[in-house]
Amino acid sequence: MVVAKTGNEAMAYAMKQVNPDVVAAYPITPSTEIVQIFSGYVADGLVDTEYVAVESEHSAMSACIGASVAGARAMTATASQGLALMHEMLHIAGGLRLPIVLCLASRSLSSPLNIHCDHSDSVASRDSGWIQIFCESSQEGYDSVVQAVRIAETAFIPVMVAIDGFILSHCMDRIEVLEDKQVQDFVGKLKPNYNLLDVDHPVTVSPACLPDSYFEHKRAQAQGMNDVLPVIEKVAADFGQKFGRLWKTIDGYRTEDAEAVIVCMGSAVGTTRIAVDELRKQGKKVGMFKLRIFRPLVADVFKKVLGKYKVVGVLDRVEGVSGYVTPLTVEVRAALYDQAPKPMVPSYVYGLGGREFEPEDAMKVFEELLGFAKAGKAPDGTGYVGVR
Amino acid sequence: MASIKALCKEPELFSSGHRACAGCGEALGVRQVLLAAQKPVVIVIPTGCMEIISTLYPHTAWQVPCFHNAFENAAATLSGVEAAYKTFKRKGEITKDINFIAFGGDGGTYDIGFQALSGAVERGHRMLYVCTDNEAYMNTGVQRSSATPMGAHTTTSPAGNKIPGKVQWRKDIVEIMIAHDIPYAAQAAINNWSDLANKVQKALSVNGPSFINLLVPCPLGWMYPSDKTVEQSKMAVDTCFWPLYECENGVYKVNYDPKDKKIPAVEWLKTQDRFRHLFKPGNEHLIEAFQKEVDRRWQKLLGKVPKTV
Numbered sequence A: 001m002v003v004a005k006t007g008n009e010a011m012a013y014a015m016k017q018v019n020p021d022v023v024a025a026y027p028i029t030p031s032t033e034i035v036q037i038f039s040g041y042v043a044d045g046l047v048d049t050e051y052v053a054v055e056s057e058h059s060a061m062s063a064c065i066g067a068s069v070a071g072a073r074a075m076t077a078t079a080s081q082g083l084a085l086m087h088e089m090l091h092i093a094g095g096l097r098l099p100i101v102l103c104l105a106s107r108s109l110s111s112p113l114n115i116h117c118d119h120s121d122s123v124a125s126r127d128s129g130w131i132q133i134f135c136e137s138s139q140e141g142y143d144s145v146v147q148a149v150r151i152a153e154t155a156f157i158p159v160m161v162a163i164d165g166f167i168l169s170h171c172m173d174r175i176e177v178l179e180d181k182q183v184q185d186f187v188g189k190l191k192p193n194y195n196l197l198d199v200d201h202p203v204t205v206s207p208a209c210l211p212d213s214y215f216e217h218k219r220a221q222a223q224g225m226n227d228v229l230p231v232i233e234k235v236a237a238d239f240g241q242k243f244g245r246l247w248k249t250i251d252g253y254r255t256e257d258a259e260a261v262i263v264c265m266g267s268a269v270g271t272t273r274i275a276v277d278e279l280r281k282q283g284k285k286v287g288m289f290k291l292r293i294f295r296p297l298v299a300d301v302f303k304k305v306l307g308k309y310k311v312v313g314v315l316d317r318v319e320g321v322s323g324y325v326t327p328l329t330v331e332v333r334a335a336l337y338d339q340a341p342k343p344m345v346p347s348y349v350y351g352l353g354g355r356e357f358e359p360e361d362a363m364k365v366f367e368e369l370l371g372f373a374k375a376g377k378a379p380d381g382t383g384y385v386g387v388r
Numbered sequence B: 001m002a003s004i005k006a007l008c009k010e011p012e013l014f015s016s017g018h019r020a021c022a023g024c025g026e027a028l029g030v031r032q033v034l035l036a037a038q039k040p041v042v043i044v045i046p047t048g049c050m051e052i053i054s055t056l057y058p059h060t061a062w063q064v065p066c067f068h069n070a071f072e073n074a075a076a077t078l079s080g081v082e083a084a085y086k087t088f089k090r091k092g093e094i095t096k097d098i099n100f101i102a103f104g105g106d107g108g109t110y111d112i113g114f115q116a117l118s119g120a121v122e123r124g125h126r127m128l129y130v131c132t133d134n135e136a137y138m139n140t141g142v143q144r145s146s147a148t149p150m151g152a153h154t155t156t157s158p159a160g161n162k163i164p165g166k167v168q169w170r171k172d173i174v175e176i177m178i179a180h181d182i183p184y185a186a187q188a189a190i191n192n193w194s195d196l197a198n199k200v201q202k203a204l205s206v207n208g209p210s211f212i213n214l215l216v217p218c219p220l221g222w223m224y225p226s227d228k229t230v231e232q233s234k235m236a237v238d239t240c241f242w243p244l245y246e247c248e249n250g251v252y253k254v255n256y257d258p259k260d261k262k263i264p265a266v267e268w269l270k271t272q273d274r275f276r277h278l279f280k281p282g283n284e285h286l287i288e289a290f291q292k293e294v295d296r297r298w299q300k301l302l303g304k305v306p307k308t309v
Helices: A007-018 A032-043 A057-069 A080-095 A138-155 A180-187 A214-226 A229-243 A268-281 A299-306 A327-336 A359-375 B004-009 B025-036 B049-054 B074-091 B106-111 B114-123 B173-178 B193-205 B226-238 B265-269 B273-279 B284-304
Strands: A002-005 A022-025 A050-053 A074-078 A101-106 A131-134 A159-164 A173-176 A250-253 A260-264 A286-291 A293-295 A311-316 A347-350 A382-385 B041-045 B066-068 B099-105 B128-133 B184-189 B210-215 B244-248 B251-256
Touching: A002 A007, A007 A032, A007 A074, A007 A101, A007 A138, A007 A159, A007 A173, A007 A180, A022 A032, A022 A057, A022 B074, A032 A050, A032 A074, A050 A057, A050 B074, A057 A074, A057 A080, A057 B074, A057 B114, A074 A080, A080 A214, A101 A138, A131 A138, A138 A159, A138 A173, A138 A180, A138 A229, A180 A229, A250 A299, A260 A268, A260 A359, A268 A286, A268 A359, A286 A359, A299 A327, A311 A327, A311 A359, A359 A382, B004 B025, B004 B193, B025 B049, B025 B099, B025 B128, B025 B193, B025 B210, B025 B226, B041 B049, B041 B074, B049 B099, B074 B099, B074 B114, B074 B128, B099 B106, B106 B114, B106 B128, B106 B173, B114 B128, B128 B193, B173 B184, B173 B210, B173 B244, B184 B193, B184 B226, B193 B210, B193 B244, B210 B226, B226 B265, B251 B284, B265 B273, B265 B284, B273 B284
Parallel strands: A022 A050, A022 A074, A074 A101, A101 A159, A131 A159, A260 A286, A260 A311, A311 A347, A347 A382, B041 B066, B041 B099, B099 B128, B128 B210, B184 B210
Antiparallel strands: A002 A173, A131 A293, A250 A286, B184 B244, B244 B251
């Protein structure tokens, strides 16, 4: 069925079709609508969910964790400061291997306060043990929420699905939605490894671990993340086969003979695609890779896919404020370090705090990258796209 | 009314062999609450002494399901557990009735966990929250909390040459919980097991949130010999520093009035080295102020009890 929905509406609708046992959430711009719409479903009796209208995002994730430990399928939605306030609990959800799914409408972090899109919130959560899926469209957001439930409950790793705040969350688009039964069949039934509510088989969950055991727990958790990419790809492939939409881990666009490529995530993908087409019309050999899976860090995929190019420009919608290049640039460079010859990997920041990113901006970056390709060298610092 | 004979026949749900200090009031309190609780129960605890002494991997002292999440969110966590239970119950996937209890120290309750507690109580989850109040952050080595009494020396309210221990009086958490208009809130102490058992049973019988503030003296933080824990609790009650009372559907009841057996606060203060500096010459006014505040609060409480029963 084809419907007109905003990104928030599409994600809320996916949550309705998943029909989780517990949703605990707190409103925050620009993800507020997800929470509003879902509480409407609860009020109208359209879901079996117990909705916990908590008093903060910290409590939202705490309650999701409590519900998940109790064997429930738990979901939430947030953005920005809300995700930052959850930060402590994200690590606990990751460490406990709880299959919680979080819908994120990406937004900048204060200060200064700004309600618009960038990836500061999700990127700052990258070490918390969550799978992170970045979507280029609301359709992908909808599809990814459905996929996320099965990924999380197969691998026992929580999943965050990010759409760009306002740009996607508030943009009305054509969305193909599945039938409720199709979603239910696809996600299946949660089979937790233990259940706090099983009073006949009492368990103590999340004990204190001293130096004699903490390390082993974290090592085991790391292995879970090391092994999860095939799970993500299998779920994506199954979804693609059943419903005709295949979302790849990394997806190239007109890259075959490209002299320079851009790697980017989120809604900038569509913008950059237009820039590629424009420049191709002018006979310039440029292409783009859309990165969908930010965590796990798909280093082997980077090697395989990006290693052969002369210039790989990384566009990050986050600064990182590390004193060096952006977070994704560091990761792409690290993955390509042992390639010979290896690409130049210039770093770019764009679109902070909702600053518009137009095809012309991407075209300027491509022109620079082509210049680097020709010169055979690129600067090590960060380029700022569209900053005054 | 719970008899000690009946309580003794209950299975121990908090087993021996845990790592609490000798004379730990909190371990006594948890054990008493569990003996009195209607079964089955599911427990949530925050980070703190109780987590460290009872859940050190790969051991556990808990014979019932127990979940430790973080420091400030026991009430929010239990909200999620209870919400899951409600869904499963509605779907018929769980048939048993389960009681939900959170144990939080005064740090996790009065201070860092206060918002989560207020939120959970306002939402009306059916849960009993027991604050095991030992009047400071004991797990991290005795730092002041908003439950620490005026005058007490802690490592962050040290008795120095200029400032004589904690300057502020303690936050009245029970009154704050009563102000949420919950069906049942009470204050109890470990020396009076019978009163505590009754309160636990009452609290678990209400259809909504309930709260018990339980005094659990700490030999390490209060600085008294470890065989005096129960005595410490009794003196706190007999001075009227720690009144035993309850508020059931808005109606106050004082469960124990020492009347002519009421002892001066100074008798209790002098048994604890956290108050030692109050006995230096020139500090007499602090002891007087302590007594005055105890009396003021006690009278204030008595004023809330209905005159005719």
